[in-house]
Amino acid sequence: MLPDHLSHLPAPTADAVEHSGRLGALIRGTINDAGGWISFAQFMDLALYAPGLGYYSAGLHKFGSAGDFVTAPELGSLFATTLARQAAQILHSGIADIIEYGAGSGRLARDLLRALAELDCLPQRYCILETSADLRARQQMLLAREAPQIASRVTWLDRMPETIEALVIANEVLDAMPTHALRWDDAGPGCSVLERGVGIAAERLVFAEQPATGALLAAANALPLAAPYRSEISLAARAWVAELAQRLDQGALILIDYGLPRGELYNPLRESGTVRCHYRHRMHEDPFWLPGLCDITSHVDFTAVAEAGFDAGLEVLGYTSQANFLINCGVAELLRETDAGNANLNELRARGAVNVLISPDEMGELFKVIALGRGVPGPLLGFSHGDRVHTL
Ligand SMILES: C[S@@+](CC[C@H](N)C(=O)[O-])C[C@H]1O[C@@H](n2cnc3c(N)ncnc32)[C@H](O)[C@@H]1O
Numbered sequence: 001m002l003p004d005h006l007s008h009l010p011a012p013t014a015d016a017v018e019h020s021g022r023l024g025a026l027i028r029g030t031i032n033d034a035g036g037w038i039s040f041a042q043f044m045d046l047a048l049y050a051p052g053l054g055y056y057s058a059g060l061h062k063f064g065s066a067g068d069f070v071t072a073p074e075l076g077s078l079f080a081t082t083l084a085r086q087a088a089q090i091l092h093s094g095i096a097d098i099i100e101y102g103a104g105s106g107r108l109a110r111d112l113l114r115a116l117a118e119l120d121c122l123p124q125r126y127c128i129l130e131t132s133a134d135l136r137a138r139q140q141m142l143l144a145r146e147a148p149q150i151a152s153r154v155t156w157l158d159r160m161p162e163t164i165e166a167l168v169i170a171n172e173v174l175d176a177m178p179t180h181a182l183r184w185d186d187a188g189p190g191c192s193v194l195e196r197g198v199g200i201a202a203e204r205l206v207f208a209e210q211p212a213t214g215a216l217l218a219a220a221n222a223l224p225l226a227a228p229y230r231s232e233i234s235l236a237a238r239a240w241v242a243e244l245a246q247r248l249d250q251g252a253l254i255l256i257d258y259g260l261p262r263g264e265l266y267n268p269l270r271e272s273g274t275v276r277c278h279y280r281h282r283m284h285e286d287p288f289w290l291p292g293l294c295d296i297t298s299h300v301d302f303t304a305v306a307e308a309g310f311d312a313g314l315e316v317l318g319y320t321s322q323a324n325f326l327i328n329c330g331v332a333e334l335l336r337e338t339d340a341g342n343a344n345l346n347e348l349r350a351r352g353a354v355n356v357l358i359s360p361d362e363m364g365e366l367f368k369v370i371a372l373g374r375g376v377p378g379p380l381l382g383f384s385h386g387d388r389v390h391t392l
Contacts, residue, residue, distance in 0.1 A: 318383025
């Protein structure tokens with residue numbers, strides 16, 4: 001029986017509930033071992049990535065129509081084919097390798113490599129860095145089965161290389177990184193910042209607050225927010241971009257995700273934060289409901305991403321909406337090439353996909369693309385045409 005606030009969700013199977021029960025026991029054990037409280041970031045890390053049990057680590061079907069959500073590469077090959085044009089420009093400038101973070105089902109790797117082969121611009125190596133052992137195994141199977149001619153160029157890395165000379169791509173990875181949750185409180189004299197962590201009450205996971213400290217408090221105090229307000233700060237996402245940026249000797253990072261610049265993200269319109277959970281193509285806002293069965297995400301602060309790169313000496317090569325980026329890279333022309341066949345199922349699928357990819361009501365506006373780089377000549381194709389709307 002689903003609680004009232006989740007009654008719009010399909011009921012999970014008994015096996016799924018049992019699976020979640022095991023992850024729930026692990027999370028409660030971790031909270032007890034920690035003295036009754038863990039940060040929301042630690043909770044999210046366990047819920048998504050606990051080995052064998054977390055949402056991304058267990059063998060559940062996550063992506064596409066049979067899963068919980070659809071990402072751009074899952075909509076067909078058009079996204080990858082369009083992105084390939086941007087990748088080709090960077091590879092032509094003397095960058096030999098591509099590194100993809102969080103490759104999901106492996107479809108982006110497969111379709112990007114196929115499109116780059118068509119453009120006669122295959123990278124020397126296509127390296128994948130994937131946290132989930134289950135997804136890594138699926139990526140290996142997909143590429144060996146469906147792209148055997150190019151699969152030999154693909155390798156899986158266990159950790160971030162010490163020095164990077166590559167084009168680094170990450171689609172919907174930042175939003176899946178653990179985030180801290182906070183509340184700005186105006187109850188006492190002045191405004192205080194509380195960290196919303198996770199505790200246990202009557203055997204259930206609940207939010208539990210304590211004063212924010214250290215780097216989290218410093219990051220919170222840097223935001224011009226008036227209490228009462230609730231939101232998130234992903235120190236993990238900032239640290240990840242900073243580390244990549246420091247290690248990037250030459251090349252570019254292209255990060256695609258849903259999110260906003262700081263001024264729009266931390267805005268009175270979003271006073272309850274942006275944590276969202278996805279289950280069977282429905283969204284809900286209760287991260288403690290059956291952990292392990294739902295994806296948990298939060299919006300990306302693109303200003304923080306740009307700052308982390310900038311602080312490490314990277315240049316912001318471009319920032320725009322996904323729609324603008326794809327249009328600049330020639331998605332319309334590529335769609336016409338699909339049309340040139342005849343009115344078949346592929347054409348109809350491609351038309352449907354382009355609508356989702358660029359429509360402002362779907363992914364077109366909410367998703368942004370940022371490029372950060374060192375030693376890569378601009379302007380980059382995806383950002384080449386006027387965009388005075390999207391600024392950091
Ligand atoms: C929402 S899925 C997106 C998958 C794929 N990029 C796509 O667009 O379909 C997030 C992916 O990022 C991976 N991931 C999360 N944090 C990561 C990290 N720090 N390093 C590498 N992969 C990570 C997850 O395991 C998962 O494959």
